[in-house]
Structures are given as C-alpha cells and as structure tokens.
Amino acid sequence: MVVYRETEKGEYMPDWFDRAKGLVNRITEIGLAVIALGLVFEILFGRSVPFIGGQITDNLTTLIQSLGDNGLVGLIALAIILWLFQKRSPG
Numbered sequence: 001m002v003v004y005r006e007t008e009k010g011e012y013m014p015d016w017f018d019r020a021k022g023l024v025n026r027i028t029e030i031g032l033a034v035i036a037l038g039l040v041f042e043i044l045f046g047r048s049v050p051f052i053g054g055q056i057t058d059n060l061t062t063l064i065q066s067l068g069d070n071g072l073v074g075l076i077a078l079a080i081i082l083w084l085f086q087k088r089s090p091g
Contacts, residue, residue: 038056041049067074 035056038049039060042056047055067078070077
C-alpha cells in the first residue's frame with residue numbers, strides 16, 4: 001500500500017518521495033560541510049591534512065578559472081550551480 005500525502009500546493013505525492021528527497025538533501029548538506037571544513041583545514045594547516053586526500057583549494061581555483069574562461073557559458077553554469085545549492089524555504 002502506497003501512502004500519499006497532500007503537499008502545500010494541493011498535489012498528492014507518495015510519502016517515500018519526500019523521504020528520499022530529504023535524504024538526498026541531508027547528504028548534500030553533509031558533503032558541502034565536509035568540503036568547507038576541508039577548505040578551512042587546508043588553509044590553516046597547509047596541504048598536509050591527512051584525511052582530506054586532495055587539494056581542495058587547487059580544485060576550487062581550477063573550477064572558478066574554467067568558469068571564467070568560458071564567458072557567458074561559464075556565467076550560466078555558475079548560475080545553475082548556485083540555483084541547485086541554494087536553500088529554498090517552503091512555500
């Protein structure tokens with residue numbers, strides 16, 4: 001039996017969909033927090049932080065540079081990335 005619940009917009013959606021969406025959101029938030037923590041550790045302690053395993057500042061610099069080199073396409077890609085990671089309030 002599938003349980004449906006009414007959303008704020010008056011639509012009916014399976015309950016499992018909301019649970020899966022919440023799980024994906026929580027995993028994304030944890031990933032972004034780990035990246036931010038790794039960035040701070042790399043800035044404070046240099047590249048020799050053992051559990052990071054990569055050079056976060058170099059990767060971010062390369063990403064920003066490649067977006068800048070692509071002009072309008074890079075600006076559109078940046079807007080899409082920001083839109084995907086922006087927190088939306090319900091309603």
